[in-house]
Amino acid sequence: MPDDLRKIIHVDMDAFYAAVERRDNPQLRGKPVVVGGNPDSRGVVATCSYEARRFGIHSAMSCARAYRLCPQVIFVRPHFEAYQKVSQQIREIFLQYTDLVEPLSLDEAFLDVTSNKPNIQSATWIAQEVRQKIKQKTNLTASAGVSYNKFLAKIASDVNKPDGLTVVTPEQAEQFIAKLPIRRFHGVGRVTEKKMQNMGILTGADLREHSLEELNKYFGKAGKYYFNIARGIDLRPVMPNRLRKSIGKETTLSEDSADLGQMLTVIGELAQKVAALVQAKQTSGLTLTLKVKYADFEIVTRSISCDHPIETAEEILSLAERLLSKTRAEEKSVRLLGVTISSLTTNISAEEVLQMELPFSD
C-alpha cells in the first residue's frame, strides 16, 4: 500500500484524570484543579484542569510550585479505578470500529481504520462518531487527530484540544510539518532539540533543508528517521496490545531453600529492583503478585490489590511477605521467587512505546 493511503486516528482524552474527578464531583467544575500528590509533601502534578493550565501549571510539576502559581487551586487525590474503568469503556468503543487498536496509555490510542468493521469510508467521520460515543458513554471529552500515519495523527490530536478534531490530509502534510517546532516531533528529546537549534533547525521546514547524508552525519541512525518525518513519511504500523500491563522481576535462588529469612532477603532485592523500574517509568500499580516456584517445579502465584498505588520497595516487601505466608514455601522449599506489580495506574509507556519503535532515543 502506498504510504499515504492508510487511515490512522489518534484519540486522546482531555485533561484525563482531572476531567474524571470533575465529572464525579460537580463542585470542581469550572475551577482550577490539580490531580496529584500532597502540596505539603513532595507530591507532583499528575495532570490539571484547563483552568489550572492558564496559570502555567502542568503535569510533572511539583504540587508546591503549582500552589505558588495559583493559591486557589484545588488539589485532589487520584482515583485510579475510575480512570481504568473509563479506559476500558473507550477501548470498547474503539473495538467497534477496528481490532487494530494500539493503546499508548489509559487515555490515548491509535486506531488503524483503513478497513473498518462498519465499512465507513471517511476516517474523519469515524473519529467524530468515536468522540460522540465517548461523550455519551463516559460524559467526558476526547480530542482526535486523523491522518495517514501515526506521527501526523498524534500531533494532529493536540492541535484543537480540548474537545477538538484535526485532520491532516496528504496534501496538507507538507505545510503542516513545515510550521511545526521540532520539539513537537516524536523522538526529538531535549538533547536533540538543542543540537538542532545549534544547527539552525527550529521547524520542520528547516529540517527538510538538510540532506540525508548530513542528518546521518549528525544524528547517526536517527538521521533517516528525521529525514523521513520532515517529509511526512512514517511507516510504523499500528500495533494492537502494545500496552505494558505489568512490571516484574524474578530470580532463581542459587540453591533451593526453605529458609524464610533467606527468601525475604531475595524478595527484598526484587522489591528494590521493581520499585526502581516503577519509578523510572513514572508509574505505580494497584496489584502485587508473588510468584513461587517450589523445588519440585510446581508454580503458585498469590496476589493482593490495594486501594492506593504501590510504589516503594518497603511496601512491595511488606505485601510480598504477607503473600509468602499464604504459600507452602517453608514446607516445600523454593527454587524461584518473583514479584510483579500490575493494574498500572499511569502508562508513561506511551513515550516508552514510541521510543522503542524509533531507531534511537535521547
Ligand code: DCP
Ligand atoms: N499523567 C501522569 N503523569 C504525567 C503525565 C500524565 O500521571 N507526567 C496521567 C494524568 C493524565 C493522563 O496521564 O490525566 C493522561 O496524560 P495526557 O498527557 O494525555 O494528559 P491529559 O489527558 O491530562 O491532558 P491533555 O488534555 O493535554 O491530553
Ligand code: MG
Ligand atoms: Mg490526554
